[in-house]
Each structure stands twice: as structure tokens, then as C-alpha cells.
Amino acid sequence: MQTSWIPFVPPSASTLSGKVDALYFYLSGVTVFFTLLISGVLIFFVIKYRRRSPYEIPRPVAGSHKLETIWSVIPFLISMSMFAWGAQLYFQQSRPPKNAVEIYVVGKQWMWKIQHTTGQREINELHVPVGRRIKLIMTTEDVIHDFFIPAFRIKADVVPGRYTTQWFEATKPGKYHLFCAEYCGMNHSGMIGSVVVMEPTEFDNWLSGNTNQQSPAVAGQQLYQTLGCVSCHGASGEGGRGPALAGVFGREVFLTNGQTVKADEAYIRESVVNPQAKLVNGFGPIMPTFQGQISEEQLVQILAFIKSLQGPAQTAAPAAYTPSPTGSAASAAASAASPQAGSR
Amino acid sequence: MKAMETFVAPTPARINYLNATYGLKSWLLTRDHKRIALLYLGSISFFFFIGGLYAMFIRLELLTPQGDLLQSTTYNKVFTQHGIIMVFFFLIPSIPATLGNFLVPMMIGAKDLAFPRINLLSWYIYILGGIVTIYALLAGGIDTGWTFYTPFSTTFSNSYVVAAGLGIFINGFSSILTGLNFIVTIHTMRAPGMTWFRMPLFIWAHYATSLVMILGTPVIAITILLLAFERLAHIGIFDPAAGGDPVLFQHLFWFYSHPAVYIMVLPGMGVISELIANFSRKNIFGYSFVAFSSLAIAVFGFLVWGHHLFVASQSVYAGMIFSFLSFAVAIPSAIKVFNWTATLYKASISYDTPMLYALGFIGLFTIGGMTGLFLAALAVDVHLSDTYFIVAHFHYIMVGGTLLAYLGGLHYWWPKITGRMYPEGWGRFSALVIFVGFNLTFLPQFVLGYMGMPRRYHVYPAEFQVLHVLSSAGASILGIGLLIPLFYLIWSMRYGKIAAANPWNLPGLEWQTASPPPTENFELTPIVTWEAYEFAPAEETEIVGKFHGEKVGQA
């Protein structure tokens, strides 16, 4: 739905922004209608039934169950229509599509650090191509912030100790506001930036102009060496004293306490900062914790590296492995080597 | 009209609760609920003024996109303190502690509340909480937002979090004791013949409010304690590095703070029922529906706190449930608005100041309530959360709703409280100024919010300036409008026209005794044999719209 010509509405630049606007206009219409209706009736009654003599006493009017029913049921039905519409759209907003390109976001007082899987890093700016589904995997280094893009009608809090996600598909090239929308201290109003949406060829150019940065997966591999993960988990994640990491991302993992968990981003992160919390079945509690020795950005790099480790051939869908923007099964390491791999 | 025929209005200038005893001690150690109400009136007005000063600084700073008036930490402290003072020290106690304390015993024919000394204690607790909070403000202030979200408040803020939290913690007990007093009074001290369904709707509203006060306030108490322990001793309950959960704080905080908004608005609705009925000289249409809707709001109000966490990493399914319940809680409020409007049908409406406030309330509360629906709708709330839309929404209800009801009630019962009339011309004028100023302040903020202007921002992109300037202009008008009654009400206490016992000529029980009342309220305990708002005999009741075969009662 094209709403750029309507004043008092931000630019509509994503696939869902028009839908949010449509619901907003419905809500506004109903609000204006009932406000005018009630004020109108009020003003009409107040004038028509104004007191004409100082001692007059009007006849009392009995309440009416019929009226009460009507004006309970109708508002209820209208409310339910709003609920259903809002919930259905919210469902679309909250389920990232499977083949979305992942981009990592780390908030900290008072800036946004953005990490593309192809290596580009940005501060307070997010470059994305038109027409591509983007999934943001976000966390914060300190307090709760909120990544808010009005033009896309999306926002989500970033919470310490966990990853939150949101997704969008931009439809219009342009430069749009990025705000922090959860009060975070002194420079909360300065924690702003831009989302730059580009045509695909422009975006390719931007990517190739910024290739001298490591992809997070490569940086993660280096950390994997320097922090000593290799000694227990093997250079390619084949395992040893510690469980195998190759192909683990997205799979079910069996724990010593009999439970099964899915190895998602939160699990990987927790295993690094609090290894004893979920011990893999068959392994002892010998992994040291890296809490305090590794920043959120570095955790994101480790995460990207582990995601890139492919396991034995028969395992789960490739989308779980490769965060490559091409959607192909090429590993992140390969895409970092060739600049064009970042484009469509 | 049976009630009004019975009583002879006593002449003024005799012993009443104001002149029965003299001296500071007789006020500071009083057990008279009416004097305690006045103690509250003075202290609440004081805090309102302070909260208003903070508001003035906010709107002044926001005139320009740059941060040129205040430093950012100062600004952060200003909006935090505006919120804390207005919510905890003005809005929550305002109507219950002043009008409620004064009128609840009188409206049910009692001599005082059930526990007069606990009533006085609640005022002292309020003052103690206020002193501790003022200490926190003067010592350096607090900059966490009135919502105290962790981990900023527990680990990162360098301000007086524990002191301010302590002030609010103490103040909470004032609320609890007031609610406890009202519940016991309404249950056990009604005059003979005053059945539940003969009680004024003001009483029903305060009963429902008291339920929320006693059930909800202890939760914020323990939440603040946990916050303080976390900040002082780092117990780890909200710290993910220690196995805790920062979002747990939000759940605990909003479990009270959402019902708290019903503590703020329900008494206002009670006042509006009184004003609408009495200034149109008619029974409230659908009395029992309005009465039960107060209870429904109180109950449902406890089930919707998660709508403050839609974008806070709460699960999608929890979001759906809270969204559904949030829509449901709107319905009882809608029922009230329709019933108030229907009351005006074939009524005899006067345009006195209290009625102007009541009419303003209905319009502004409708807007405030319906904009709440925007926020209950999940997909739209994702966009609107933490923007100026939210700020506009709650100010429409708090100011356009509660404050207008408070002012309307204050004017309505002013002759009863002081024995003097306020100047009607000034009353109507300031009501108008307040209405215009208020709308100019907050209507642009809805637009600002949808356009993406976040809240709690000290500086902002230049494209938002026009709307901010409109809003600040409105705020100055609103501020002036609010100052005018301060002056003429105080003036009237000495120079106002002396009021008759029943100057508006109404059937309510509080009007059947002198203005100002004697200390024991009624010289003789009334026996109630008439219905609420019984201006004309029940036999004359007109019937509108009934189901076929339905019996018509005082529904």
C-alpha cells in the first residue's frame, strides 16, 4: 500500500509497512468515528436538554438491557476484529522467513555495531539491498536498547544475555531513520543512525568497496584458535575431549540431564559463557567459562564461525548452516574470499 | 423527592469540622477524615506543582531539536522525576485521598472511616515517602525513567536509585492503608437502608480502586526491594551474567503498574458518574452496569500487564493472549461512556463548571481509551511502542481523564468542603483554557509518535520540530489554565460566597448535612429509603428500549 503521499506518516519502505499502515488507518477511522459520534451526541444532548427552569426535574429513565447488550457486543466485535488483524500481521512480523540474510547487531551505550556476514562492519548505519529478506540477530553489551526503524514499522528490544531477532524486506531505496527506542542512559537520544537501502547493483558496489574487512566467520575462526577451543573441539569442530561442533547449529542436542535442546544462537552463546549450564551427554564438566573474557561482538563472531562448520552429509537443511546471502550452500569462508559472493 | 424534603438545612456560622478545634496540633493529630482529606489536598497540590515544573522544563527543552537548555543527564533526570512525582505522589493518591477520604463516609452515612488513626498514619507515611523522594531529587536526582528498567537501574545508573525507590516503597503503604480503610468502611459502616445498590457510583468506583490498591501495591513494594538488593548487594536476580533475567523486572514492575493506571482512572470515573447524574438531575442510565464495570476493570486490569512487553522479547503466544485481554478490558470502559451519554437523554443539564469538566472528561477519555486500542493491536504496537504516541495516549487518560475529573470533583464539592462557592465565571473560563491547552499539547504527539519520534529523547531530528513547538505552546496554555484555579480557589476560602448546605439542590446523602459538615458528619444517623440519584419518584420512570417481556428495574 503506497502511503508516501499521506502526511504524518513515515515513509513506507518495507513489505509489511504498508500493511501496518492499513491497520493503523482502520484504527484511526474507528477512533475518529466513535469520537465524533460520542462528542456529537454529547453536544446535541447538552444543548437540546439544557436546563430551562431552575427547579425542573426530568423524568428518570430506566436502564435498558437491550441497549447495554448492543453497546457491549458491537464494541466487542470491533475490538476482536482489531485483535485478529493485529495478531495475524504480528505473526508475519515475528517469524523470519527461512532464507533470510542474517546480519548481526550489537548495541552498546551509545552506538549500534552492525556486522554483515560477508565481513562489512558498520557503526550506526545499516546498508541493505532492496528486495532481499534480512534477519537481524541482535544483542547488547550492557543495558537494554531497542533497534527501531520507523520506515519499516519494526522495532525490537535488545536484551543482555540473549539474542533477539527481527526481520524485514526493504522495498524502496533511500535513507531512513534508525533510532534507539528503549531508554538507555545519558546519550539515548544520540544513539541514532540510518538504514540505507540500495538497488542491488549499488549494493554490490558498496560491498566490494568495503571488502578489506574480515567476515565474522573468519574472525571467529581466529578467536577459536586463540581462545583455545581447538584443543578440545578440534580445528574443524570434529570434537575430541569436547563435543563435535561441525554441523551442530540448528540440530537437537542431548544433555546429561536427559533433556534435549535445539542448538540455536542462544545455546551456542550460553555454552561459551556458562558451559556447565547445559552439558552435552557423555561429556564431563571440564570446559572453562569465558564470561568476562569475551565481548558480545566476539561471541557473534564465534557464533558465525560455528554456523559455518558443516557436518556429515546427512544432516539438516542447508539453510541452517550457511548464512551466505546468496542462499547457496557456499560456506561463509568462501564468500568472504570473493567479493561478488555478497551480491544476489 | 423524599430525601430533599426531610432535612432542614442548618444555618451556617456554627460549629463545623473546620472550626471545632483550633491549633496546629488539632490538625496534625486529627482523626477526622475530613481534616485528613484537607491535609492530603495541600500536600498533593504541592507535589503536583513540582511535577508540573518538571513538565515545563521538558516542553521548553523540546522547543528546539538541539539540546540547548539542559544537559542530557539533567534532561533524563527531569523526565524521570516528572513521572515519579506525577504517578506516585499525585495521580495515585489524588482523588481517593482527598475526595475519597472526605466523601466515602459521608456518602454512606457514616461518622468516619473504619480506622481513623490508620487514615492519619497513611498521610504521615505519604509525607515520609515524599520527604525521602525529595531528598533523592535534591541530592542529585534519578535518571532511570519512572519505570526503573534493569540492568540500567541496577548496574549502570549513577543516580539516587535506591533513595527514590525507598521513597516510592514507603509511599506504597499509604496507598495500601487507604484502600484497606475504604474496603472495611464500605462493607461494615453503611447507614441503615444504604444497600449496596443504593450507594452512589462514586463509592463503587472507590471500592474497586481499593481492591486494586491492596492487591497490586505489595507487588511493587517487593519489586523495589529486589531492585534495591540487586543494586546494593548484586544478588543477581536481574543480571544475566549471574543467571538472572532483566526482563523479569519488567514483568514484576508492570504487574503492579498496569493496575496502577486503573487506580488512577477508576476514582475519576466515579467522580464523573456523580457529576453527570447530579448536573443533569437524573439517575445514571444503567446504574448496575456502571457499578459492575468498575469491578470488571479492576479484575481485568490485573491480566494485561504483558502489553507493555510486546517488543521486550516476550513470546509471541504470550503477546497474543495479552493483546486479547487488553481489548477485553476496554469494553467495560466503553460501557461507562455510553451510559454516561445516555444519562443526558431527556435530562435537565446545567453548564456549571463541574459539568464542563465532566463533559471534557468523556470526550478526552474516549480519545485516550481508543488510542489504547492501537496499542493493544500487536502489529501496530510494534511500531508505536516507546514513541510519543504512547506519551499522548497516557496523558489523554491521566490528564484529560483523571485530572479533569479531579478538578471537576473539587469544584463540585468545594462548597461542601469549605462552605464557600468558587467564582463560577472563573471556573468556566479556566475549564475552557485547560481543555484547549491540553488538546494542543497532546494531539500533535499522536502524530509525532506515528512518524517515529521516540520518547525520552533530549534531542531529535529537525523534521519533528513543528509538532513539538505546537505541543509546547499548548503546554504553556495548559499551565496557565491550571494555575488559575489555584488562585481563585484559595481566594474563595476567605472571600467566596457563603454556600448553603445543599447549594446545588441534590439528593445525595452528603448534601443532607451542613456545608461545611460538623465533625461527626450527621447530627443524626440517617435511615436511607431512597435510591441513588433519586431526583423524582421511581413511579415516574420512563422506559426506553427493552427486550420484549423484559421487566424494567433500576438496571
Place this chain on the structure above:
Amino acid sequence: MAESYTVEHGHAEQGHPALQHHFENMEQQREAATLGMWVFLVTEIMFFGGMFLAYTLYRSEYPAAFASASNHLDLKLGAINTVVLILSSFTMAMAVYSTQVGKRRNQIISLVLTLLLGVTFLGIKAVEYHEKYVDNLIPGRLIPGRPFDASGVHLLPGALKQNVEMFYWIYFAMTGMHAVHMIIGIGLISVILFFTARGRYGPEYYNPVEVSGLYWHFVDIVWIFLFPLLYLLGRHLEH
């Protein structure tokens, strides 16, 4: 105006010295005071409820750690305290009954016993707290020189040492808050005892004793919830 719409303020009951001026009669005063205490107890439930919620959440997060820490509490002392409190509720009920039937000697004895049992409870609690102090199990760094150290706690399979401290925070917060309420209760009963000794309460006026009893029973009930939740968690895993 043939009908009368008023009553004179009740003079018949003016005689009772304990009737407060704003109540019509003793019956109304009694009703109000009792309802007031019940409403107050509801607020106390909400207050403790917040801590019970925190306990529930973290217990489900770290079941093994909580069970390990719970096993390390002194079950004997906890059980004795439970019996002590239940007995004290019994003696309190006896105090109310004795007042209702006017047996003054029994009133005083029951109240004194209740007080003694209450103080015993606190004494045993002090002993337990002291044990924790000696074992470095006071959480955080509240005791200078004795930071929290869970080394002495035997960890069940799956328990992580770092989560044991959370149990102790909750243990001290809940039993500490309970102890504060016990102290208030002891103060309350002392006041009742004082006035009982002066003969204020009897069959015509026993409501204050009744209402204090309600408070005391409530404090007892909170302990009855605390004891199994804190002390009996993982006992079946112990052996």
C-alpha cells in the same frame, strides 16, 4: 413528615469503654476490625507472593542446584521450628478461646506460652543463621571477610555451584522477611498480654485477641509453605 428518617446515635452501647466514637455499636466495631485484619493479610499474601514467584522461577531454572542447597539446610532445626510454630498457633487459639469463656488464668498462660514459643522459633532461626555465617553461606559480600562460598555444599548431579548462591539469596530474603513478621507478631502479642493482665479482655470484648490471633496464624501459615519449599526439596535425592 410522619416517617422518621433518622435514628439517634446509639446511646445504649455508649457504656462500653472500648467502643470508638465513629462506630454505632460493638458489633460493628468487631466486624470492621476483623475484616480489616483479613484485608491486611491479603496484602501480605501479595507481598510474599512476589518472593514465592522468584523462588518458583529460579527453582525451575536450576532444580539440581536448588535441591543441593536445600539439602544442606539443617532439616532437624527446620522441623523443630515447624513444630514450635504450629504449637504456638495452638496456644494462641487457646488464648482466644480462654478469653471468650472468661478464664483469665488460662488467657495469660496461653499468651505467655505463645510468646515463649515465638521467641524459641526466633532463637532457633538465629542458630541456623549463625551456622550459615560460620560456613560462609551468607550470600554476596554482605559479611566483610566472609564472601559467599558454596564449597561446603554437596552438589547433586547436574547442579552448578554458581547457582547455589541464588538459593541462599531467596532463602535469606524469605525467612528474613518471615522473621520480621514474627518479631512484629511477638510485639503484638506482648501488647495483648499486657492488657490481658490488666483485665481488659473478656467474653464481652475479645476481638483484639482474635484479630491478633489471625495475624499470628497467618505468619504460621507462611512458614508452613516456606518449610517444605526450602528444606524438603531434594531430600528424596539425598540417599
